[in-house]
Amino acid sequence: MKQVSILLFAIVLTLSTQRSMAQEPTTHILVLLDSDQGGTYTLAKEIAQGVERWPGAKATIKKVKENNNPALTAVPLVQVDELPQYDGIAFGSPVYFGNMSTGMSAFFAQTIDLWTARALEEKPATVFMSGGSGAANELALQAFWNTLAVHGMLLIPNGIQGFDQIDTTKKQGNSVLGVTSPMSINKGERPTQEERYLAQNQGEKLARVASALRGTKKSPAIVKTNENQTVVDVNQQLKDKKIVLPSLPKPVGNYELYVRSGNLVFINQVALKDGKIFNPGKLGVDVTEEQVKEATKVTMLNVLAILKDAVGGDLNKVQRCVQLIGAFNTVDTYTQHVVLMNPASDLVVEVLGEKGKHTRNTGGASSLPLGSSVSIQAIFEVEE
Numbered sequence: 001m002k003q004v005s006i007l008l009f010a011i012v013l014t015l016s017t018q019r020s021m022a023q024e025p026t027t028h029i030l031v032l033l034d035s036d037q038g039g040t041y042t043l044a045k046e047i048a049q050g051v052e053r054w055p056g057a058k059a060t061i062k063k064v065k066e067n068n069n070p071a072l073t074a075v076p077l078v079q080v081d082e083l084p085q086y087d088g089i090a091f092g093s094p095v096y097f098g099n100m101s102t103g104m105s106a107f108f109a110q111t112i113d114l115w116t117a118r119a120l121e122e123k124p125a126t127v128f129m130s131g132g133s134g135a136a137n138e139l140a141l142q143a144f145w146n147t148l149a150v151h152g153m154l155l156i157p158n159g160i161q162g163f164d165q166i167d168t169t170k171k172q173g174n175s176v177l178g179v180t181s182p183m184s185i186n187k188g189e190r191p192t193q194e195e196r197y198l199a200q201n202q203g204e205k206l207a208r209v210a211s212a213l214r215g216t217k218k219s220p221a222i223v224k225t226n227e228n229q230t231v232v233d234v235n236q237q238l239k240d241k242k243i244v245l246p247s248l249p250k251p252v253g254n255y256e257l258y259v260r261s262g263n264l265v266f267i268n269q270v271a272l273k274d275g276k277i278f279n280p281g282k283l284g285v286d287v288t289e290e291q292v293k294e295a296t297k298v299t300m301l302n303v304l305a306i307l308k309d310a311v312g313g314d315l316n317k318v319q320r321c322v323q324l325i326g327a328f329n330t331v332d333t334y335t336q337h338v339v340l341m342n343p344a345s346d347l348v349v350e351v352l353g354e355k356g357k358h359t360r361n362t363g364g365a366s367s368l369p370l371g372s373s374v375s376i377q378a379i380f381e382v383e384e
Contacts (some may be wrong), residue, residue: 001144003166005074007073007151009200011233011332012164013088014114016359019177020068022075023245025086025196026055026056026057026211026214027054027058027087027088027202027207027210027211027214027296028057028058028060028085028086028087029048029051029055029057029058029060029086029087029088029089029090029109029206029207029210030059030060030062030078030086030088030090030123031044031048031051031060031061031062031089031090031092031203032062032063032064032078032083032089032090032091032092032103033061033062033064033075033091033092033093034063034064034065034067034092034093034094034103034104034107034230034278035063035069035072035092035094035130036069036094036099036101036116037094037183038069038072039094039130039160039181039183039191040092040093040094040129040130040273041069041071041072041075041092042093042126042191043092043130043191043195043196043199043378044090044128044181044197045061045080045179046196046199046200046203047059047090047128047200047202047203047206047288047364048060048061048189048200048203048310049094049203050199050200050201050202050203050204050205050206050207051090051203051204051206051207052203053142053204053207054198054204054207054208055206055306056210056211057210057211059085059203059207061075061345062075062076063075063076063077063078063079063108064077064078064104064106065077065103065106065107065368066313067187067226073190079109079132080107080110080111080113080114081113083111083114083119083120083122083290084119084120086123087123087124087210087211087213087214088123088124088125088126088206088207088210088338089123089124089126089153089301090125090126090127090128090202090203090206090210091104091125091126091127091128091144092127092129092130092149092286093127093129093140094129094130094131094182095129095130095131095136095137095140095141097136097142097325097377098136098139098191099142099143099144099323099325099361100129100137100143100144100147100320101239102261102264102379103192104325105322105359105379106264106333106379107310108147108311108321108359108374109322109323109358109359109381111151112354112357114151114369115150115151118152119127119153119268120151120153121151121152121153121164122152122153122154122213122216123153123158123210124153124154124210124213125148125153125154125155125156125206126155126157126178126180126206127141127144127145127148127155128139128176128179128180128199128202129144129180129181130180130190131180131181131183132193133181137175137180137182138175138177138180139176139363140180141152141175141178141180142177142236143361145177145363146359147185147359149374150359152180152321154213156202156205156206156209157176157177157178158174158176158177158178158179158198158201158205159233160196160215160218161205163199165194165197166176166194166198167192170192174194174195175200177347178202179195179199179202179257180195181195183330186229201331208279210265225256228317233316233342234315234316234318234351234352234353235315235316237351237353238315238351240325240370241350241352243301243347243351245304245308246273246301246302246305247303247305247307247311248305248306249269249302249305249306250275251350252370256306257306257309258309258310260310260382262279262348262384263382263383263384264322264379264380264381264383265307265310265311265375265379265380265381265382266376266377266378266379267306267307267310267378268376268377268378269299269303269378269381270299270368270369270370270374270375270376271295271296271298271299271302271304271372271373271374272298272299272302272372273298275280277370277371277372278294278295278298279291279292279294279295279298279373280331280370280371280372280373281373282299282329282330282331282367282373283328283329283330283340283368283373284330284333284334285331285335286373289336289339289382291338291341291373292328292373292374293339293340293342293344294375295372295374296326296340296341296342296344296376297344297347298345299372299374299375299376300343300348301346301347301380303344303376304347304351306348310380310382311383315351315352317330317383318352318355318380318381318382319380319382319383320352320355320380321348321355321356321357321358321378321379321380321382322358322379322380323358323359323360323361323377323378323379324344324345324358324359324360324361324374324376324377324378325347325360325361325362325363325376325377325378326340326344326360326361326362326363326369326370326371326374326375326377327362327363327365327374327375327376327377328340328341328362328363328365328374328375329364329365329367329368329372329373330364330365330375332364332366336363337362337363337364337377338362340362340374341360341362344376345358345360356363
């Protein structure tokens with residue numbers, strides 16, 4: 001009798017264990033966000049709810065930086081090296097001038113080791129964002145996708161899924177690339193019920209794809225590169241390469257040449273040289289492609305001169321070039337903006353070495369300040 005009882009207990013224990021293992025979530029999705037006013041966080045919770053609608057999927061919400069918003073106090077900070085552990089990632093960010101937020105951009109600047117190790121390749125990813133009027137939301141989604149594409153991630157778009165369920169008589173954040181929410185329109189109603197619905201569908205779609213792909217790719221080991229990097233004196237590098245930084249340009253309005261916020265420095269410049277715009281005009285009408293590339297280098301030299309001033313004259317205090325955004329005055333049919341931007345990227349890497357490698361976005365414009373053919377926005381991380 002005792003032996004029968006033991007046998008029955010073992011069977012029950014085995015069945016219970018198997019049931020528990022079957023119920024345990026097997027697909028782990030990270031919902032990673034930066035949020036200012038809480039709009040992106042609200043969408044993140046809807047994304048997570050959609051993820052967990054898919055059988056066996058588990059969502060974890062984390063943030064990329066600390067935030068003073070009380071609603072985000074309990075949200076844990078993410079560590080860069082934990083990203084490869086997840087089966088899929090949903091990235092959420094406010095819209096900053098047609099791009100991801102500076103907080104999210106600074107986070108991606110720390111992922112060079114993941115990129116080198118190809119640790120995020122073939123990992124499903126999706127993007128959701130919140131913006132002001134919604135005017136630049138689609139542009140921001142595209143810019144975010146560019147960064148994920150560099151990592152080789154599998155981009156999961158919304159398509160037109162769920163569009164037939166939304167109220168088209170009012171402004172909605174529906175996009176084929178990912179859900180957004182124009183937070184400054186009807187603030188009390190944002191995100192709308194339709195935007196929440198789209199966010200849940202987007203989360204479920206990511207979980208479905210991630211579940212199907214789970215375990216099909218072995219995550220490579222991440223090799224830390226900074227331990228083996230050679231320390232280069234950037235100031236001496238300028239002298240050796242005979243790179244002469246120009247005198248600081250004078251502001252032509254009520255603004256600063258740079259703004260420092262924490263350990264980030266923000267700089268915007270056009271192609272000023274000796275007090276005049278260098279190679280002004282529109283590509284395809286007034287200037288050639290080679291002339292615009294020369295203007296790009298002039299603009300980047302101005303940026304580096306201002307950066308040097310921002311760090312007290314010692315460029316060794318620069319930790320990383322986080323991001324460059326270039327705008328070019330071109331005819332509507334021109335599409336090779338990346339070629340025009342290359343001189344700026346090449347110059348910053350030539351000067352800063354590995355610390356000069358950055359994320360980037362480029363685009364065309366119908367006109368630029370003072371008739372310049374190029375405008376560059378730069379973000380640098382510097383020592384505290």
